[in-house]
Amino acid sequence: MIPQTQPLVPKQAWQIALSNAINDPETLLSQLGLKDKLEAIDGEILKQFPLRVPQTYANKMRYGDVNDPLLRQVFPLSDEGKIDTDFVSDPVGDKLAITSPGLLQKYHGRALLLTTGACAIHCRYCFRRHFPYGDSNPLASQWQQTMTTLKQDTSIKEIILSGGDPLSLSDTKLEGLITELGTISHIKRLRIHSRLPVVLPGRVTQSLLETLMNSRFQIVMVIHANHANELVDDVIPALKALTDINVQLLNQSVLLKDINDTVVDLINLSERLSELNVMPYYLHLLDPVQGAGHFDVAESIGISLIQQVRKQLSGYLVPRLVREQQGQASKTIIC
Ligand code: SF4
Structure with a gap:
């Protein structure tokens, strides 16, 4: 998406780890001692949205546990093949919100850039799992058009880097990208939506930290963790390095059946985030995306869970239960 040609540079350790991510369900099962205990979906669905798990994330899964909450987020179960007409390919109306190549404008004062289609991990419930990134990336030839749109719309105060995962872009x-956006004076804040500090913490390199520190923007990073078990080991120093340079960290998670749909799970997640100086921000009800129906938790259950969590935690540790609805001026706060 960045217009200039970049010189070839050796891969960094995190990029090598990304190239070595596990992409074969049998390999993952065999590492976990679960051969023949789970059945993966096959065929077109897996081809279009393959398994992808960095080894560092797989290392946090419990050996021999078919119900491990990290495994369940990434393992392509045969349930993905079930047809449910309420579950669609573009559940939140992303395609209708595109105003320029790679630019989505849904809410006042903010614009979201789809910087890449690449992710370090493939979350099976992802609302963009069917998104046609190839048609929407602001390619080099269209980048100026997107920049012109951003320069002309002085109501935009905040840019959200999304994807895919924007931190899967190289440092260069x-x-x-951040330098060029910095030339647009009416943009004050940069928000980065990324799962990489959680699933591949080695991405938080010194050069990334320097890029963020050198930017004139106020920087907010919205990480994505769904379960306290994700927030251990190498994730701890990565998040600390970000808070040490005054990046404000928020977390968004998705309420997922059999993964984090208990009061205990939600409390543990909020407590853990608090220990790591991350504010629990949103708990999303599942976006009804094709292939993810088996993760769905009813809204009434979500409300009841949050009400119980609220009785046990300080208010600022209780995430807002939200749903994204196409055409609305903001996310809908359910509870
Ligand atoms: S990291 Fe985010 S964008 Fe990528 S698959 Fe997971 S939920 Fe989707």
Whole structure:
């Protein structure tokens, strides 16, 4: 997406880890001692949205546990093949919100850039799992058009880097992008939506930290963790490094059946986030995306869970239960 040609540079350790991510369900099962205990979906669905798990994330899964909450987020179960007409390919109306190549404008004062279609991990419930990134990336030839849109719309105060995962871009590309956005004076804040600090914490490199520190923007990073078991080991120093340079960290999670749909799970997640100086921000009800129906938790159950969590935690540790609805001026706060 960055217009200039970049010189070839050796891969960093996190990029090598990304290239070595596990992409075969049998390999993952065999590492966990679960051969023949789970059945993966096959065929087109897996081809279009393959398994993808960095080894560092797989290392946090419990050996021999078919119900491990990390495994369940990434393992392509045969349930994905079930047809449910309420579950669609573009559940939140992303395609209708595109105003320029790679630019989505849904809410006042903010614009979201789809910087890449790549992610370090493939979350099976992802609302963009069917998104046609190839048609929507602001390619080099269209980048100026997107920049012109951003320059002309002085109501935009905040840019959200999304994807895919914007931190899967190289440091050079990311720095070029942030520098160019920095030339637009009416943009005050940069929000980065990324799951990489959680699933591949080695991505938080010194050069990334320097890029963020050198930017004139106020920087907010919205990480994505669904379960306290994700927030251990190498994730701890990565998040600390970000808070040490005054990046404000928020977390968004998705309420997922059999993964985090208990009061205990939600409390543990909020407590853990608090220990790591991350504010629990949103708990999303599942976006009804095709192939993810088996993760769905009813809204009434979500409300009841949050009400119980609220009785046990300080208010600022209780995430807002939200749903994204196409055409609304903001996310709908359910509870
Ligand atoms: S990291 Fe985010 S964008 Fe990528 S698959 Fe997971 S939920 Fe989707």
